Amino acid sequence: MSPIKLAIVGVGKIVRDQHLPAIAGNGNFELIATASRHGTVDGVPAYSSIEAMLEAVPAIDAVSLCMPPQYRYDAARKALDAGKHVFLEKPPGATLSEVQDLIRLADSKGLSLFASWHSRYAPAVEATRAFLAGAAIRSVEIIWKEDVRHWHPNQEWIWQAGGLGVFDPGINALSIMTHILPNPVFLTGAELTFPENRDAPIAASLAFRDQAGLAVNAEFDWRQTGKQTWDIRAETDKGLMVLESGGSKLTIDGREQLNAADDEYPSLYRRFAEIISAGRSDTDLAPLTHVADAFMLGKRRVTEAFHD
Structure with a gap:
């Protein structure tokens, strides 16, 4: 089969760091165009x-949308209306209702829509899921703390309504949680901490449980300096399980089970090619649903102003 002719919309840091290397290493795709207010890719x-790109390059088969989530819906509709398959960077949109509308539109046109969750493809996630499937889980703790100044310097969109704030990284933890736990969980309480000068939270404390009463607690914080923490810990009848480093390393009772290099974005593009070939979509909205629930149920706390 000839490569899928791909276009990227929104050429920023995540595209340069992750998308371009993943596309270059995947023979199923050929990058033939980009659309962006500022960024470009050499030789493309x-x-x-996106309107100018779709008009000028009708040969495009699929589009990866990598702009901030507040602007993704309109671009996705334009791409789907033009008959293109669509890859949505995480989170897939600013609201659940707009993504649900995209799902309906893609289905009506027979196109593939991919709500991508890159952290689910971290190397130790599947091994963790398999371990938990065979264990009695007593409690789960999620600690996701990082330095926003390091990862998102001078990015104003993340602090605006719809930018998600600390849930931009926190949704990665939720995407893993919803994939590895044997049973669905639902939010029972939340506390969201907003800088007094921002519209999105800088920290969040979340409490979940499942239908059997399993407690899952999560702490997200964007103010951590030094070593960054992206860990999920589960007390089980088979020992303490720790999924560390954003899903790269798995230990059980202190014994390392797996520790592998990042392959998240190459895996995402393999999956995108797979669903296009199969004529289907992959649009799990569970992580975004939990974020929406947190904003609905969460108590609001105000802290000191944040400045880059």
């Missing part, structure tokens, strides 16, 4: 808007 035709 560039356009200032």
